[in-house]
Amino acid sequence: MYFLPHDLDEYIVSHSQDEPQILKDLTRETHQKVLQAIMLSGAYQGRVLSMISHLKSPMRVLELGTFTGYSALCMAEGMPAGSELITIDINEELEDLAGRYFTRFCESVNNKITITQKIGAALEIIPMLDGKFDLVFIDADKPNYINYFHAIMEKVNPGALILSDNVLWHGKVVEEVSPKDNSTPILLEFNKLLKEDPRLQTVLFSIRDGLTLSRVL
Template identity: 60%
Template sequence: MHFIPEEIDEYVVKHSEDEPELLQRLNRETHQKILQPRMLSGHFQGRVLSMISKIIQPKYILEIGTYTGYSALCMAEGMQPNGELHTIDINEELFDFQRKYFDLSNYGPRIVQHLGDALDIIPKLEMKFDLVFIDADKENYSNYFNIIIDKLNSGGVILSDNVLWSGKVLESQFKKDDVDTPALIEYNRLLKTDERIETVLLPIRDGLTISRKL
């Protein structure tokens, strides 16, 4: 779904930073071999993630939802030389695919993969984070926020993807089996009202929220 005219969208991409060659390869192979390639952050959003990370210069990054590793590599571009990026995914079939591209990058040794339920894994991580990216099952977004907020440094940033959900967040009635839309509506309300953070929602692709801990 395009929230701005497609021609403007193309102009925006054309006048933003080019997609690095390794990420072009990852992008192509994801579309060739992996189910649901639409889940990939992609060129433009990837450059946004990279830019935010470079501005923050995080020591520790947490990602919930690795998919094929594209967004992790984008955020790693801004990581401090002694930093680490911890990325969590529940799909073990993608583990080796992710690792291949992590090891082809300059950040491989500093990217730590975790396999399993993020709600079980996060409490076991001992460090505090400067940058967090949430891009996993929408039903648990609020649960992820609540478990992350105390592990986020003051001034740290949470990025939340897909918060516009193809415009479905404007709907007032949902299908019986739709748990994601009401969960995202509640999550967006949480980010707006929680006094521990300040938030801005950007209409980038499917919606990207930037929340900064006070």
């Protein structure tokens, strides 16, 4: 979903850092082999994720919603030696595809970081994770966004960053909600929760389909 005119969006992309070859290869293979390839973060948002990770230099990252691994690889770019990224997805069919690119990336940086894939329901996996995280990316099923938020708040360090994707939901957050729509009402409540929670400093960016950055105080 793009909210800017296409030519202006292209200008922005062309004047931002180019994506690495590994991500170009992953994008190509995703479009060739996977339905709903639109779920990829995309080159521009990927560069934003990479920049945030470089600025934060997180030792531990948690991602909810792996898909084919694009966003995880972007965040991995900014992680220091000895760090760990855990990514969770319920779809086991994409595990091998993402895993090949994770292995390729880790080998390219001499295995200085660890990327661990977990398959299953995130709300069941999160409580079993040891330790706390410096960066969390929420990009899974929208009806559970609020549940994910409460679960990960038990697992973040002070100063941690929480990134939430698709928070504009194709513009539906400012439209009349359909009675059959299970996602938009949750996102409306979720966006309100992030803004009003006294434990957070939050700003919503109109990047792609909406990306919220929250800092844990």
